[in-house]
Amino acid sequence: MRSSHKVGYLLTGCLIVPGTTFSAENEGESVFSTLTITDNAQAETNHPGSSADTYTRPGAYSSRTLNENLQSLDASLRSMAGTYTQIDPLQGTVNVNIRGMSGLGRVNTMVDGVTQTFYGMAPSSYHFGPSNSAGVLIDPNFLAEVDVSRGSSAGSQGVNALAGSANMRTIGIDDLVKEGRQTGVLSRFSVGDNGLGRTGMVAVAGKTDPFDNGGMLGALVGISGTRTYATYENGGGQSSKEFMGEDTNYMRQEPRSQLYKVDFNPDQYNHIEFAGRNYQNTFTRRDITSDDYYLRYNYSPLSELIDFNVLASTSRGNQNYQIESLYNFSNASTTNKSNAVDVSNTSRFTWASVDVEYLLGGKLMDTRYTRGFEQDNETDRNAFSPSGKQKIASLYTGLTLNKSIYQLDLNLNYTRSQVQGFKPACADNEKCFPQGEANLDLDDKALNPSVTLSAQVTPWLQPFVSWSRSSRAPNVQEVFFANEGGASMNPFLKPEKADTWQAGFNLNKEGLLSEQDSFHLKALAYESRIKDYINSESFFLCYDGSRCKDIDNSSGGFNANIYVNTTSPVTSRGYEIEAGYDIGYAYVNLTWSKQHTNQPTSIASSSTSFSYDDLSDLPDSYATLDVGGRMFDQKLVVGSLFKFTGKTKRLSTWPDENTNTMNKDEMPNIPTVIDLYSSYQLTDDVKLRLSVQNVTDKNYADALNRMNQNGMENEGSSSVTTTARGRTWVFGGEIRF
Template sequence: MRRALLWLAIVTGTTGASAQESPASTAAPPPGAADTVYLSPLVTDANAQDPYAEPAAKSTIGRDAIDLFGGQNLDDALRATPGTFTRDSPQNPGIAVDIRGMEGSGRVTMTIDGVRQNFRFTGHEAQGFTYVDPALLAGVDVSRGATSGAAGAGALAGAANFRTLAPADVLRDGANAGGFVGVSWGDNGGGFAPVAAGAVRTGAWSFLAAASRRSPDDYGNGKGQTVPYTGQDLRSGLLKAEFRPSDAHRLALGAVLYDNDFIANSYDQTIGSRQFTANYAYTPGGHAVDLRVNAYRSDVRMKYGTSPTLPNGGSGAGRRIEDTGTGFDATNTTRLGEHLSSTYGVAYFHDDVDSINSAVAPGFGVNPSGENSIASAFSDTTLRYGITDTILGLRYDRYHVEGSGSVTAGNPLGMPAGRYAVDRSGGAFNPSLTFAVTPLPWLQPYLRWSRTFRPPTVSETLMGGDHPADGGPTQTFYPNPFLKPEKSRGWELGVNVGTDRVLRSDDRLRAKVTVYRNAVDDYVTATFAPAGGAFFGNNPGTSIVKGVEVEGGYDAGFAFANLTYSHTDSDLKSQVNGLGAQSYLPDEVYGATLGARLAERRLTIGARWSKVSRSFIGEENAYGANRPWEPGYDLVDLFANYVFDSGLELRANVANADDTVYTPALSTPAAGTSVETGRGRTWSLTAKYTF
């Protein structure tokens, strides 16, 4: 790593010296490249709101940051965001976002273009996955802590929205037709991955179509050992249409299609995801109305084939889980004079879960069928006076869970044996208060207090059945219709820094620092009864989660540096791996990206360093050679790209350049082996032509 950074410093210093003498240093970016807004080394996503200007713990991952990691690894891009991590599964391509050590079961709202992703199953994995193709993303917006608007309904720790490409992301300014075609190749099992997108604008209408294909093989770790069952066969596509009859009206329709085949949790799996959206905006330009109405439908289906490792193909063969979700939200902003504005609205979503646990016992097993819904009314009222902003947030969420099942005698919760039914509702009032001050144009400190809650899910409330003997010791699972919602209350102290022309006429400096402390009550984990059997239960007492998050950087045009840091301290009850998974973040996570722009800023070269400290896994998960702490690790990645006048872009990435042997923190072991699961040194090359 020292050699890589020394080499980069020499290149950066050389270009810096020449840039001060040459007018080429202020040359405009090549055609099609956007101005750098968020200090990103490549192309910036100009559609996202500037996170450095908001008094909240928010971050934006642009398309450029996704490309920085080879364009195919969302886990690494999310883990490079302060306070944000993922439950890594080398065999399951789904994304499970962890914010401040809380993950799964809706603690973090995950959405695709605003569509709730509530698909989850109970097993040796995260308690919920989002399936989306990184090649078709425009960016990811992350909100940590209490989240305003529709995304905050029922969310305990934050939200992550995966934004797919829209016509505006593909069409150049003023163009009526355009698109791109690209192909990536990677060694270490990567193979070829083509992608194409095209958009047209005719009158008031705009249309977009995009498609992607990727079929990587098993990859190797730093020792050259194959990490088994890490291949997949992914096919995905997008269809978008927008209608703008005037500046006041906008209607957008979209479909996101995803199909993937892989082996995870010991079984061949097929995932099919269909996301449909209808969005309407009415913005007449006055003070009273700035309206947005969204409706959506989500259909995610998982099918189990046979197991390549268990006897007779495994007793779970034939499992099917389907989550059909529908929802809508409506939000309006009213401005009352110069100093007062209010954004208010309603949101509702409903999920219908239908499960068949195996071909042998279709109606009896750990993954239940049932329905759940949340309705929410919310508002955020901002008073701006002088150098101060005061934001009062009000939210009321009400949930409903229903379903039925069968429970055996002698269960630890004292339920009568036989059939039972659950029909539970509840609600909570969750306010927030933010006070921000802007004493200088470039400085904004703020203080925020908030409450959040997360209602129990169908999976937690209605779980039942037995663990199959062919996959380990038999274990009986029980429902818990008496679960209470999780609750969190706490504060954040933050500072935003944003200024230009610090050392040069064309440079910029951005930074965001957040210190937080949350008290969590009734935290839900798997609980084991003294007489045997397991169920999801509320832990007594209050748990404290606190930490520090830092992100930002300096961009001088010819060179740039981005820095991130997270410190997390949590005493949440640890989750037993095997019925869900523990979600403690590493104590410390560091990240640094350094780069230079050469050849009139057409060529970008750089290196990224990341350091993950040791991470606690819980005493319950320390067995055999394992310890309650997993070791930390350092990684170095290298990247370069060149943009031609013709619209051709060439990109090269080297992930894990030092070929470090490691297992990612918060990682699910690869089934059937004990090898380290961190990907070894991997080259990837991309050619993309924009027209």
């Protein structure tokens, strides 16, 4: 019997048996599960910037409310424990990094639950190669919050997610329309000096009164625009033109975005939501568009056994390159299309004094990358935006059992991934399989379980421990990398697999030092062991036609960068802390992370090569301290952010001949950066904000910024490091009515 059939029968059986047993033992009576009520207003007061789930949900989970302190989306993500971003000023996207892992599949990055698959290729005016990386095209003005699960994710979020998942939620109708009203308006704006530019957003929403049968109709439309500049002064008074060269001429950007949502509830049991998001930008000599649409349906009748959900989505991203933006190419363009369907049902009931929550679902994804270009002396030996398609089909299930103080979470997903595309023929003197041109089809299967055990040992203490197995399929960009045509493609690339152990506790204590205060803490340790880690290595052509790493015993004119699986496991381990204390008139929040990894670098990441992906090692430690106070009946909030970054590394200029990877060089020490912020609730509808970023005007370079790699000299430049903005003032506000 095929393994897919076995898993299907197993999951079906798991659904039928609990439901049947429940019905038999409780025939003739209704048994309802325990109802838990959370005071959300109190949660927002006690956890500024964080949701209550951060400190009550077992496991490595964090949540942030966005647009609070005029911080960038990158800065907000970097303020979360174990979470960082890969900054690439040439891309215009957000690239989430979890515990040193980033990119398609290593982190499942979503917007409103829809997996994002955009892959950007940005040309550069003076760097040795273009910039290539996965990222999310998103307007931060439309975002409400972001949730991050590290180590493992339950349900569809854990499908093809090696290190975890991040979900960014956009504003909805209920975020605009106040209780008891039928219409609402939300406007956000900000303006900053030192090249930060200005941004503005207006969203309007409305909904009907409930129908007689409990139904409702609502709609939202929003528009947003931003203008930012690449020309600014760093903390040393140096203009960015001196270290970014002519790129500053092409890095001014004015993205425009639109957001649409329609909610229709025919009755109190059926809920339908349609949403669309459009993004347009001209940046680094390319015209970028992104269009995302989804349809969500929920059916939740008066039955504990049925909470049925369907999410269908389609996404399309385009990059059209302007004349002479790419060397030796003209009329160049890339397109990625992704269609997905996610279907699930959740049953909640009580059986034998155990509260049970059972999830069963399936997810299908079909993602295609295509390219077009004209080239002098056309050849298939180039690494410009590899084309191909990836299909992912998964069955997933989750079982949560609650009895007394104990909670047990059991999750399982079975995933089949297929990567398909065209491989050109290899030359007669190149040993290759298959030797001639062929359509490759990499077909892989994975069974990924996870288990989490937690206990509410006291009303304020909840320890937890977990183990999970996760996997990531090779992506199109790795399999069909083609700097030497078919001879640099790897039809035998295997998925990455990770085993992760985590142990920690949540602590929530009201009235710690006074009757009005609260203290919250999440602390944990983790270790991940990754097998078949994927990175690229350099190969030459031996005299017998095979690949070899010894240039002295090879023929000239051939140097393939091939993605391969490492023979030795990659290990990462670390500690993470999130804590908060609030006494009403004052608060303090702290996040701290410390980690170590031995993951190798990729030859293709080199700026002298193709700049595919980047060094993703997190700083050995980093922390954010948020201290503030509330005055005048809490209408005025004044606070300060202290951002600490430990030792960090960047890619070396040249590869290491002994290890066949890029060396990691120590970066200059990054000083503690201090931001000041304030907000004033002028009226019930108007809130004004003021921020001074890098208030001490420190001269430093951001960690994990692609443009801080070595070897990026510009002719006439006095620096090889792209340093961050110096002291910058930002004024903004939010209007709701």
